[in-house]
Amino acid sequence: MLRRLIALLLVLPCSAMAADGAALYAQRCAVCHMPQGQGIAGHAPPLTGMEAWLATELGRSYIARAVVHGLAGEIKVHGQSYSALMLTFRWRLGDEDLAAVLRYVAETINQPAAGYEPIGLETLRAARAASGRDVDTLALRAQLPER
Numbered sequence: 250m251l252r253r254l255i256a257l258l259l260v261l262p263c264s265a266m267a268a269d270g271a272a273l274y275a276q277r278c279a280v281c282h283m284p285q286g287q288g289i290a291g292h293a294p295p296l297t298g299m300e301a302w303l304a305t306e307l308g309r310s311y312i313a314r315a316v317v318h319g320l321a322g323e324i325k326v327h328g329q330s331y332s333a334l335m336l337t338f339r340w341r342l343g344d345e346d347l348a349a350v351l352r353y354v355a356e357t358i359n360q361p362a363a364g365y366e367p368i369g370l371e372t373l374r375a376a377r378a379a380s381g382r383d384v385d386t387l388a389l390r391a392q393l394p395e396r
């Protein structure tokens with residue numbers, strides 16, 4: 250009995266602290282990208298249709314960099330142009346939370362395809378250390394297939 254209680258006490262704080270990607274998405278992203286990631290035409294791009302990006306290291310690095318550093322510049326998504334501001338999450342969310350919210354985007358808003366791996370702490374740390382200049386983020390994006 251006592252052992253069970255101790256085991257429970259050890260497990261509880263961990264599960265309570267585990268980052269909840271769905272909740273983070275609802276709180277931090279849905280206001281612009283909408284609850285199902287469908288976006289707002291002309292204002293905030295949809296987060297759907299990122300399967301091909303999520304299936305490569307380069308694509309995952311780009312997504313991590315866009316979210317860590319934010320983005321301002323002209324981009325095209327599903328044939329529609331956007332030239333708006335994505336805010337930086339650099340100081341707003343830690344790596345564990347970023348990993349959780351990106352996992353939600355990758356696995357619930359998108360469907361994991363062959364080659365998919367979750368955007369992990371290593372990729373996020375590299376994104377933090379990389380340039381946050383929009384020109385550099387956009388140059389990385391230009392190497393990816395259109396979506």
Ligand code: HEC
Pocket residue numbers: 274277278279280281282292293294296312315316320321322323324325326331332333334335336338350351354390
């Ligand atoms: C204030 C509104 C706003 C919030 C909040 C926001 N975004 Fe964005 N996001 C944008 C806009 C606008 C763009 C496009 C920027 C541009 O036009 O250059 C964008 C771009 C992106 C991109 C790059 C898309 C592409 O095709 O290159 C990703 C990935 C992204 N957001 C994910 C997220 C995630 C994940 C969150 C929550 C953690 C989030 N965004 C929160 C407005 C927002």
